[in-house]
Amino acid sequence: MLHGAADLVVEARGLSKRFGDRVALDGLDLRLPRGEIFGLLGPNGAGKSTTLNLFMGFLQPTAGTARIAGLDCARESRAVMRLVGHLPEEPALFENLTGRELVSFVLSMRGEDRPERWSEVAVSAERMGFTRELDQLIAGYSMGMRKKLALVTALAHDPAVLLLDEPTNGLDPVVAREVRSLLEERAARGVTVVLSTHLLDVAQRVCHRLGVIVKGRLRAVGDAGEVCAQAGGVATLEEAFMALTAAG
Amino acid sequence: MSGPTVAAQGRALLRMTMQGVVNSLRHRQGAGALVVFPLLLTVLLIELARFGAKGAEGVRRFIAVTSYDRGTHFVALWLTVMAVAVVALKYARAIPGRGARPLFDTILFRALPVSPVTRTLFELLLGSSHAAGFVALVFSPALYGLITLRFHGPRAVLITVLISVVFNEVATLVAHALHALISRYLGGRPLDIVRVVTACVGFLLVGAFSTLGPIGVGFARRIRVGRPAPDWSESLPFWGLVRWARFDDARELSDLALWTVVLVLLSVAALVWRVRAPTDISLDGPSAPTGAGRWESGLSGARVEWRMLSRQAPYLVLATPAFLVFFFAVVKGARSATGADLPFVTLMGLIGWSLIVQGTALTGAASRRWRRVLWILPTAGRDHRDAIRSLAKAHFAMTVGLSLGAALPWWFVPRPLWWWYPRQFLGMVLVIAVGQWAQSAALFLLIDPSPDRLTGLSVGGVFGVLVTAIPTVALLVLLSAMGLPTWLSLVALLALLAWSLESSAVARLRWIREPGGDPDAALRVWPALRSFGVAGLAQVVVAETGEAVGLGATRTLVLSLLVFSGVLLPLAWRGAKTHPVEAKWSLGRSVATGALVGAANFALVLGLARLLRPGAGGGSPLAAAFTQTSGWVLAAIVVASTTVIPLAEELFFRGWLMPAVRREVGDARVAVALSAAVFAMVHAGAAWAPALWAGLIAGALMQRSGRLATSLAMHVTNNTLVVLAVLLGR
Numbered sequence: 001m002l003h004g005a006a007d008l009v010v011e012a013r014g015l016s017k018r019f020g021d022r023v024a025l026d027g028l029d030l031r032l033p034r035g036e037i038f039g040l041l042g043p044n045g046a047g048k049s050t051t052l053n054l055f056m057g058f059l060q061p062t063a064g065t066a067r068i069a070g071l072d073c074a075r076e077s078r079a080v081m082r083l084v085g086h087l088p089e090e091p092a093l094f095e096n097l098t099g100r101e102l103v104s105f106v107l108s109m110r111g112e113d114r115p116e117r118w119s120e121v122a123v124s125a126e127r128m129g130f131t132r133e134l135d136q137l138i139a140g141y142s143m144g145m146r147k148k149l150a151l152v153t154a155l156a157h158d159p160a161v162l163l164l165d166e167p168t169n170g171l172d173p174v175v176a177r178e179v180r181s182l183l184e185e186r187a188a189r190g191v192t193v194v195l196s197t198h199l200l201d202v203a204q205r206v207c208h209r210l211g212v213i214v215k216g217r218l219r220a221v222g223d224a225g226e227v228c229a230q231a232g233g234v235a236t237l238e239e240a241f242m243a244l245t246a247a248g
Numbered sequence: 249m250s251g252p253t254v255a256a257q258g259r260a261l262l263r264m265t266m267q268g269v270v271n272s273l274r275h276r277q278g279a280g281a282l283v284v285f286p287l288l289l290t291v292l293l294i295e296l297a298r299f300g301a302k303g304a305e306g307v308r309r310f311i312a313v314t315s316y317d318r319g320t321h322f323v324a325l326w327l328t329v330m331a332v333a334v335v336a337l338k339y340a341r342a343i344p345g346r347g348a349r350p351l352f353d354t355i356l357f358r359a360l361p362v363s364p365v366t367r368t369l370f371e372l373l374l375g376s377s378h379a380a381g382f383v384a385l386v387f388s389p390a391l392y393g394l395i396t397l398r399f400h401g402p403r404a405v406l407i408t409v410l411i412s413v414v415f416n417e418v419a420t421l422v423a424h425a426l427h428a429l430i431s432r433y434l435g436g437r438p439l440d441i442v443r444v445v446t447a448c449v450g451f452l453l454v455g456a457f458s459t460l461g462p463i464g465v466g467f468a469r470r471i472r473v474g475r476p477a478p479d480w481s482e483s484l485p486f487w488g489l490v491r492w493a494r495f496d497d498a499r500e501l502s503d504l505a506l507w508t509v510v511l512v513l514l515s516v517a518a519l520v521w522r523v524r525a526p527t528d529i530s531l532d533g534p535s536a537p538t539g540a541g542r543w544e545s546g547l548s549g550a551r552v553e554w555r556m557l558s559r560q561a562p563y564l565v566l567a568t569p570a571f572l573v574f575f576f577a578v579v580k581g582a583r584s585a586t587g588a589d590l591p592f593v594t595l596m597g598l599i600g601w602s603l604i605v606q607g608t609a610l611t612g613a614a615s616r617r618w619r620r621v622l623w624i625l626p627t628a629g630r631d632h633r634d635a636i637r638s639l640a641k642a643h644f645a646m647t648v649g650l651s652l653g654a655a656l657p658w659w660f661v662p663r664p665l666w667w668w669y670p671r672q673f674l675g676m677v678l679v680i681a682v683g684q685w686a687q688s689a690a691l692f693l694l695i696d697p698s699p700d701r702l703t704g705l706s707v708g709g710v711f712g713v714l715v716t717a718i719p720t721v722a723l724l725v726l727l728s729a730m731g732l733p734t735w736l737s738l739v740a741l742l743a744l745l746a747w748s749l750e751s752s753a754v755a756r757l758r759w760i761r762e763p764g765g766d767p768d769a770a771l772r773v774w775p776a777l778r779s780f781g782v783a784g785l786a787q788v789v790v791a792e793t794g795e796a797v798g799l800g801a802t803r804t805l806v807l808s809l810l811v812f813s814g815v816l817l818p819l820a821w822r823g824a825k826t827h828p829v830e831a832k833w834s835l836g837r838s839v840a841t842g843a844l845v846g847a848a849n850f851a852l853v854l855g856l857a858r859l860l861r862p863g864a865g866g867g868s869p870l871a872a873a874f875t876q877t878s879g880w881v882l883a884a885i886v887v888a889s890t891t892v893i894p895l896a897e898e899l900f901f902r903g904w905l906m907p908a909v910r911r912e913v914g915d916a917r918v919a920v921a922l923s924a925a926v927f928a929m930v931h932a933g934a935a936w937a938p939a940l941w942a943g944l945i946a947g948a949l950m951q952r953s954g955r956l957a958t959s960l961a962m963h964v965t966n967n968t969l970v971v972l973a974v975l976l977g978r
Contacts, residue, residue: 056358056359058355058358078251078361078362078363079361081359081360081361082251082361084359086355086359088355088356088359093356094264094268094354094356096267096268096269096271097264097267097268097271098271101264101267101271105260105261105263105264106356106360108252108256108257108259108260108263109252109257109260109261109360109361109362110251110252110360110361111251111252111253111256113260137271153356
């Protein structure tokens with residue numbers, strides 16, 4: 001149902017956001033085809049989370065538009081939210097529920113509490129080594145467990161687009177690799193993934209294309225090689241990142 | 249693609265909220281809380297409904313005795329004050345404060361496809377439930393009283409319901425609109441100030457009205473009836489309260505004792521009730537406790553206590569008199585089913601209620617800073633136990649000052665014995681000391697296991713206050729009329745509670761800092777006291793409903809005793825198993841010695857009683873159960889007194905409480921003495937002194953023999969002989 005539309009993309013045109021005098025995002029242009037994994041890179045406060053929040057419709061753009069599957073993210077945010085699985089940077093969970101109850105709540109609110117969704121949940125929980133903890137109270141979770149539950153919740157309704165803020169932060173290397181392969185499999189099924197990260201190796205390994213944002217402006221976009229070329233022909237992504245950040 | 253319906257989303261939300269509540273209870277207090285909570289709610293509803301019914305009657309009579317214009321004027325003014333109070337209460341609940349967000353503002357919720365209309369609907373529904381009990385049980389009855397002046401029968405009920413519903417929804421809307429407006433234009437930080445100001449204005453309004461009301465009524469009566477008003481309504485309510493406070497009638501005293509038991513049980517169970525709606529802390533990221541620096545350098549104990557005191561001052565100054573007034577009003581209001589002072593009694597009761605609402609809002613406002621202090625203190629290199637006792641000492645100093653002022657009226661109450669005054673003072677200071685100790689420990693126990701969530705204590709804070717503030721005041725009043733030994737055993741019980749709560753709180757605080765293991769593993773005496781409270785609650789429910797359904801006083805008493813021991817028996821059985829004791833005597837020797845001591849004790853007590861108070865006895869309600877009944881009621885009370893009741897009591901007092909206290913304190917003699925004191929308190933209605941004596945002997949026997957059979961044999965023998973003596977003497 002969700003994957004039939006060939007034109008399913010994530011798209012930003014001149015997308016800008018100001019908070020008072022401060023420019024958080026300045027004229028972002030972006031067009032992501034179906035099945036692409038796109039990494040947003042940038043130093044702290046560069047505008048990565050603002051971009052994701054604009055796509056979620058949490059924030060209203062000062063200028064420009066953000067679209068998902070042709071829907072305006074600011075004006076049709078409810079329809080957008082049906083298509084999107086979202087992972088906030090700080091997993092925000094209801095402490096007095098068990099993991100399973102939280103997933104059930106989110107699925108019910110989406111009208112998606114069906115057996116096939118639960119088999120997806122079982123699979124992703126199993127791969128993250130999280131099956132047993134799913135029946136424990138969230139209040140007792142560690143930061144890593146919270147991140148895992150938030151990821152399971154974001155993936156549960158089989159969304160067509162995933163907006164993930166720092167998906168592998170706080171996870172051990174084994175789980176982080178599982179998460180990467182989960183994302184690659186989803187992308188192979190046609191899911192578009194936008195993730196923000198400041199871990200360059202994660203970005204390089206999992207993302208098809210990267211965008212480097214510095215002070216609200218997109219400084220470079222393309223695969224790792226293209227980003228290096230745009231940064232002045234440096235050899236590694238790290239050097240490119242340093243060069244672009246310093247120039248900004 | 250069509251989304252889920254509003255109804256489906258509503259169901260999901262409701263299910264999630266219920267799951268959160270149930271999980272919270274089960275996880276923090278054990279599955280038993282799922283039994284205690286409904287029980288507690290039942291008691292509360294019974295008492296509030298009874299109080300509410302008097303409210304309607306009271307308002308009607310109030311208007312009947314006043315000239316119509318003035319009467320309606322005062323009632324209308326009172327309703328306005330109530331409206332302000334309800335909005336303030338809803339407002340205080342709508343805002344958990346900085347760092348914590350209402351459910352609907354969480355990112356998790358905002359990322360769900362919920363339309364703005366649905367979202368607002370849910371928000372209003374949730375907001376409507378806030379303070380709904382207050383509206384239904386206090387506001388509506390008063391309104392009903394007013395409406396019955398014009399309309400009667402189902403029509404009056406319908407109009408009352410209609411206006412109440414509309415009023416509740418409008419109050420919810422106003423509170424939410426205020427919230428939206430203030431958060432939009434003032435941002436997060438000044439909310440606390442706004443809340444404090446709202447609460448203070450409301451408090452002053454209510455205070456002014458409660459002072460002016462009776463004066464106005466006095467004038468109104470003079471004008472209309474043409475004769476002087478009763479002396480208490482001529483002057484300020486303060487002097488009315490003073491005269492009210494004369495508990496010289498035995499019936500008043502027993503009602504007062506019942507109320508105290510209810511309030512103590514409610515308050516203890518309030519600790520069990522630690523329900524919080526799911527909250528979300530992460531929208532702004534975790535907020536580190538600010539101001540920690542001021543506590544870092546080695547402050548002297550006195551300075552720390554002074555700082556705590558100064559932070560608590562506004563709350564204590566405003567809330568303590570509110571609770572005092574509330575308590576007086578409730579006691580007297582509930583007592584006076586008939587009598588000339590009913591309308592005014594009820595009015596004062598209702599005013600007390602609005603005062604408690606203001607106290608609630610105020611506590612909510614003060615809680616964030618308070619909680620921060622509680623959290624920061626251990627980081628300043630001080631032990632958790634120090635922190636608890638520092639807070640207790642600070643509160644103690646403040647409350648003794650306030651309570652001395654509140655106790656002043658008693659100087660003007662004529663009393664038959666000169667030593668009543670020093671006894672009163674000593675008892676008060678002792679009760680306040682242990683009460684504050686228990687309160688501080690309870691508050692530390694209520695801290696969330698997360699330094700990020702410094703807010704959200706409004707529920708916990710209010711119940712923390714209830715945990716000991718009301719019992720403290722209740723005990724103060726009770727002290728004025730009860731015997732020295734009874735209040736000594738009450739102090740012992742309260743100290744035991746404080747001790748146990750403190751150990752639990754310290755264990756919990758350590759666990760918060762260094763998680764690992766079970767934070768509740770240190771609980772020792774608390775589970776026993778909790779089970780005791782459950783049995784007590786069940787007894788109160790039966791005692792409160794028995795007469796209402798036409799059982800009669802004696803049958804209700806018998807039934808409530810059966811229910812008490814019936815509930816306590818299995819709980820104590822399970823509890824006693826967790827404290828195995830090594831047997832030192834053979835079973836035969838234990839039973840024989842126990843029976844012998846029981847018989848000797850009976851003879852001794854009987855002899856002493858004949859010697860000291862010839863002709864006394866037979867006056868207690870329990871004695872009436874033996875002498876004035878027959879058939880199954882008599883059979884039940886005879887069998888229960890000689891089997892079930894001794895078994896339940898021995899399992900609890902000697903099998904569970906005593907070893908638990910011993911583990912807590914480490915001294916067997918203290919354990920025997922404390923368990924005997926609580927045992928005596930339970931039997932205070934019939935005969936406390938023989939009970940204390942028997943409790944000490946039974947404790948010593950159990951200690952010496954290592955077998956429960958010894959004290960059980962003694963208890964059964966003693967009770968059988970008592971029952972025989974009463975039956976033979978019929």
